[in-house]
Amino acid sequence: MISTVGVIGAGSMGTAVAQSISGRAGEVIIFGRRQEIVDSINHDNHNTMYFPGLRLRPNIRARVMNDRRDLADCEVVIIAVPSSEVRSVVNAAGDGLADRYLITMAKGLEYPSLKTMSEIIREETGNPDIACFSGPTFADEIAYGHIAGATIGVGDDPSLRATMSDLFGEFILDFSDDIRAVELCGVLKNVYAIGTGMWDSVYSNHNEHYTFLNMCYKEMCIFLRAISLDEGIFTKFCCFGDFNLTANVDKSRNRTLGLMVGKKIVKTPYLESGVTFEGSRSVKGIIELAKNHDIDIPIARFVYDVLSGNNNVRISVDTLVRRTA
Numbered sequence: 478m479i480s481t482v483g484v485i486g487a488g489s490m491g492t493a494v495a496q497s498i499s500g501r502a503g504e505v506i507i508f509g510r511r512q513e514i515v516d517s518i519n520h521d522n523h524n525t526m527y528f529p530g531l532r533l534r535p536n537i538r539a540r541v542m543n544d545r546r547d548l549a550d551c552e553v554v555i556i557a558v559p560s561s562e563v564r565s566v567v568n569a570a571g572d573g574l575a576d577r578y579l580i581t582m583a584k585g586l587e588y589p590s591l592k593t594m595s596e597i598i599r600e601e602t603g604n605p606d607i608a609c610f611s612g613p614t615f616a617d618e619i620a621y622g623h624i625a626g627a628t629i630g631v632g633d634d635p636s637l638r639a640t641m642s643d644l645f646g647e648f649i650l651d652f653s654d655d656i657r658a659v660e661l662c663g664v665l666k667n668v669y670a671i672g673t674g675m676w677d678s679v680y681s682n683h684n685e686h687y688t689f690l691n692m693c694y695k696e697m698c699i700f701l702r703a704i705s706l707d708e709g710i711f712t713k714f715c716c717f718g719d720f721n722l723t724a725n726v727d728k729s730r731n732r733t734l735g736l737m738v739g740k741k742i743v744k745t746p747y748l749e750s751g752v753t754f755e756g757s758r759s760v761k762g763i764i765e766l767a768k769n770h771d772i773d774i775p776i777a778r779f780v781y782d783v784l785s786g787n788n789n790v791r792i793s794v795d796t797l798v799r800r801t802a
């Protein structure tokens with residue numbers, strides 16, 4: 478059994494994954510930013526901000542990370558902060574992240590570098606022992622121990638693979654050795670979840686919904702076919718499962734953003750809300766990446782146009798229907 482796992486990020490995913498793996502590690506340390514969350518975990522076994530009703534297992538402790546030496550005991554470190562924060566978090570941890578297994582949970586693409594999170598982490602730490610975890614995994618459902626599937630993106634190091642299987646043994650797992658493709662699935666599905674929310678704000682019957690869902694998945698597959706080295710990626714949890722979950726279920730923040738923008742409940746700049754809307758940050762990078770690979774992705778452009786205020790949903794949807802008919 479792994480003795481100590483560090484989880485950077487005391488938000489929804491950090492807390493949920495800490496609870497999920499806590500039966501498979503001696504100790505889990507959540508590294509948070511806010512002292513009151515750290516105190517509530519240590520004194521009361523609750524993260525009162527994110528899961529007020531959930532009793533965390535007693536081997537979950539929390540700390541504010543002041544120093545890279547705080548990570549010294551961790552054999553494995555999971556990074557569960559929004560993608561916009563990954564570079565600075567990893568940079569601040571510095572050589573505290575060398576010589577241990579690193580796992581990223583963040584679903585984002587850096588702009589303008591077009592780097593995925595594992596690429597950023599490798600660049601900042603020089604550590605090649607990185608894996609990613611991605612799939613249809615709403616944090617609250619993980620926290621409460623419901624069944625979920627996930628794809629582990631990992632290279633061919635047998636020891637890192639075995640560690641991932643042990644640590645995430647609560648999940649139904651599949652694997653891919655194309656880490657970048659697994660990460661890009663997580664980025665793309667967020668963009669198409671926003672798009673589906675926008676579409677559903679205009680067209681609300683079942684045929685319309687599933688027609689658009691199909692169009693989105695087709696575009697996502699065209700993209701992945703051009704960049705993925707894993708020919709089986711399309712049926713893995715990170716792809717089909719996570720796309721469907723996020724695009725169909727109102728619990729998703731990305732889908733909800735699309736619905737709210739479509740219904741004119743929020744206008745840009747919604748990013749200042751502080752809510753983690755990953756797809757809205759990534760869409761520009763996805764369009765640029767598609768351009769570099771000479772791929773046409775009209776639905777992603779529709780999402781970008783609406784989010785950037787260059788078009789309203791009704792006009793963009795009409796254009797899209799005419800274009801794809």
Ligand SMILES: NC(=O)C1=CN([C@@H]2O[C@H](COP(=O)(O)OP(=O)(O)OC[C@H]3O[C@@H](n4cnc5c(N)ncnc54)[C@H](O)[C@@H]3O)[C@@H](O)[C@H]2O)C=CC1
Pocket residue numbers: 485486487488489490491508509510557558559560562565566582583584585614615616617752753755
């Ligand atoms: N919530 C979910 O259902 C899932 C989330 N993810 C991914 O996990 C990542 C994190 O998302 P959530 O946990 O949902 O977001 P969240 O908004 O619930 O929590 C983010 C946490 O990160 C902390 N944080 C931000 N900057 C930080 C920094 N510089 N240092 C330390 N902590 C920092 C915030 O204080 C907050 O507690 C995202 O990329 C998301 O796409 C992946 C699967 C499921």
Ligand SMILES: O=C(CO)COP(=O)(O)O
Pocket residue numbers: 584612613614615616667670719722723728729730731732753755
């Ligand atoms: O990635 C997720 C589930 O797998 C969570 O999606 P949202 O960020 O849209 O809530």
